[in-house]
Amino acid sequence: MKFVKFILPLLLMFMQTALSSQLHVVATYGYIGDIVQRIGKDKVEVVALARGDYNPHVIVPKPSYIAKLRGADLLVINGGQLEIGWLPQIIRQANNGNVQSGAKGFLDLSKYVHLIDVPSSVSREMGDVHPEGNPHFFLDPDNLPIIAKAITDRLSELDPENRSFYEANNNDLTNQWKQKVKTWEEKLKPLKGEKIVEYHRIFDYFLRRFGFTIVATIEPLPGIPPTTKHIADVERMIGSEHVKYILQDVYNPQDASQYLAKRLNVKVLILPHDVGAVKEADNVFNVFEEIVRRLTNG
């Protein structure tokens, strides 16, 4: 009897995974999960691992992630070494051949988009540099159709029967997206050429796309917390360059930015970088809506 009590729920759970015809997709970040959901709809079951309001570089590799990856048909990652500190061990421990790097069920989105700021040489004296370029490419809205296409193609490859379904959803998403990008462009027009300071080079793709000029970062080097000397330099630059905004992500300490805001005529804007970073940014559309809203209200 004891045996049955123990084994039965196990068997049921096993059957659950075995019987459902949905594709099981694991996404490392919320934005990826949302795009997969929009293309796969009811044909996929998606889980996003990292919390949207945490630092995407340093995610705690919870053992529960291993369980999620164990039964996955597809793992979609941001790539560009954004996950290098936490994901490789999870993949190794998941004992799932489908999602090992190089397998059909492993999709690295950074391979499909053009990465900016690829360093010509790398050394850790430059801080935590990414040799393949800036990995925060999702924040260029023109990259979303490329990402969506890569996901559509991979879903179709794994589940060819539903190819036309995925492609139709991708078309809808892309059209809707392009419309939205136009409205964002319109709203941001008055801010073109505006000079800004950001904490970490996380909003570069967005800022370049909409014609902002990045004057400085609060971090002296990627991943290195600000020093008094560096903050004094930034303060001088904010003055001489007439910077109006400091853009801050949700996860890094805000004391340096707030200190500068108190001393100078500059405003700190907290912007979402991923789905779930702030309450309003609950899907990919709303991440950009919210960035635009906060920039234009600022």
Add this chain to the structure above:
Amino acid sequence: MNLKHPCISVVLLLFLFSSGAMHAQSNEGSSFDQSKFVPDIAFILDASAVARDIKDQQYYSLTTPGVTFPFLTERGSSGASAHRGMNFNYGELSLYSVVDPYFDLFAVIGLSPESAGLEEAYFSSRKLPYGLKLKAGKFLSSFGRVNEQHEHFWDFSNRPLIAAALFGEEGLNEIGAQMTWVAPTSYYLVFGAEVLNGENQQSFGTTGFIRPTDGAAVDAVQGPNLYVGFVRSSIDIGDASILFGVSDAFGKTRADQSVSSIVPTHEAVDANTNIIGVNLTMKYSLDAIRFISFQSEYMHRSIDGTLYTTGPADEAIMPNLEKRHSGMYAQAVAMLDQRWEAGLRYDLLMQNDVTTGGIDQHQPSQLPRYSAMIEYYPTEFSRFRLQLDRDESLFVPTATGVSRRPYTQIVLQANLAIGAHGAHAF
């Protein structure tokens, strides 16, 4: 060509070699270029400065009577930070690469100023079906929690007392194979089994010997000698992750003091040993940067067999040997901000029951150690730790037996890494 002087031939050879190398260089990026296949390489350096209120010679002779087994009765100078003053603890060269679509290969080469040794070298499967994975070679056993972790991953500079007492300062590191199965459950559940040679001198061993009592031979144990099984499971409650594990290791213990002799009497042991371990880890994220973690392990060892030794009148005797040892540690660590971490640890050797021929040997038990540390990370590639230990678990030999010798130490440790970025496990 007839060369009279060996020096000339060496110079000639060098010339031929270097011209060959130059030729190869000019062909860089050519049809046979292999540079893209270089594995991920990392090098870790660990050094420390130690202040301790006990002289080194006396420190090396420290022992926990009854626990350290079978003949390595002294603490010795093994382990990190063993000397007062400056210590070069280790250099560690690690290599990793995918072999082909089916296998991964890892190697860790431990380096000291005098020697190099293969600490770990194993391959593991990438594509076994049904959630299975096979790993084989030389590796740190997955028994418990702290054993399979490399030292630079630890939150404290030394191994927990009970882990060092049962497996030694190098841990349970064996040649063998491991199979794991991740269950298809919604929560994390993994089962593992290991078949190992079981040469660990602290708890196992395979050496044969001649019985001092009657001169009969006790053969060496034919491998494999050690079997390990473990189960781990984890659940998340909100932003807290809880990892729980149970392990068991059993094998034969066969040891002869003539192999590892400190005590000048002839003693040998033939026994069966079983070790169970329970571990619990909890990690709770306060926000994107700060977290608090709690980790604890309990281990229990039972050894049952025969001791071959000499009695009070120098006569050969072979009493039954029965040993029961247990211990635990509990530690709490907090990440205070991006660069500072602090923690406390409590170690306790609880049970120390040794019975020979049915007579209790009255060994000391309930032996504690207290540790506190603070760590500073300039980046994730460099860290500096200041640790304070108060160790009340060790004894010094005296004319009449042993006497307790508590000591206090302060360790300032530096750990730096270059090369490939290591991914952290939970």
